Amino acid sequence: MGEEKRNIDAKIKNYENLKNHDKKLTNKIKSLEKEKNKVKEKIKIVDTDHDGVNDKREVRGDDGQLKTNPDKGDIKKGKLEELKKREKELTNEINKLKKQRKKVRKKIKGYKIDKLKSRSKKIGAALKVVTKTKKQMLQLTGNDELEKTARVLS
Numbered sequence: 001m002g003e004e005k006r007n008i009d010a011k012i013k014n015y016e017n018l019k020n021h022d023k024k025l026t027n028k029i030k031s032l033e034k035e036k037n038k039v040k041e042k043i044k045i046v047d048t049d050h051d052g053v054n055d056k057r058e059v060r061g062d063d064g065q066l067k068t069n070p071d072k073g074d075i076k077k078g079k080l081e082e083l084k085k086r087e088k089e090l091t092n093e094i095n096k097l098k099k100q101r102k103k104v105r106k107k108i109k110g111y112k113i114d115k116l117k118s119r120s121k122k123i124g125a126a127l128k129v130v131t132k133t134k135k136q137m138l139q140l141t142g143n144d145e146l147e148k149t150a151r152v153l154s
Contacts, residue, residue, distance in 0.1 A: 005123040008116050015111045018104055025101040029094055036090040043083050 008120045012116055015113050018108050022104045025097055029097050032090055032094050036087060039083050039087045
């Protein structure tokens with residue numbers, strides 16, 4: 001009985017670890033998706049006046065000349081390829097994590113955690129009764145036969 005309880009407790013602990021792992025994967029996926037969205041926003045910025053700089057907004061000065069607004073995050077053409085590459089990397093990483101999370105969730109689904117927890121409680125209660133009985137029997141007499149049966153019961 002004691003070994004069965006240990007096995008059930010190990011399964012419950014494994015279940016809890018899987019749940020925590022699932023949470024960590026979900027958080028990691030969310031943060032990567034946020035980063036990917038930021039990169040996408042930067043990629044959407046286009047070169048409106050074909051001066052080699054991708055402008056979020058260009059401002060005309062008093063003399064009529066176009067001036068770029070540095071506060072709006074202008075992007076040079078060369079960096080655009082880097083951003084697209086980074087977006088692909090993020091997409092691949094997100095997909096890997098989603099596959100991993102899917103496997104973890106499949107394992108979690110396989111656990112009948114409520115049944116395991118109730119079984120563990122029942123076994124624990126039974127073990128307490130057996131232990132009390134064993135102690136009482138040993139206190140009554142120092143009989144070797146009683147000790148053997150008490151050991152067998154536990």
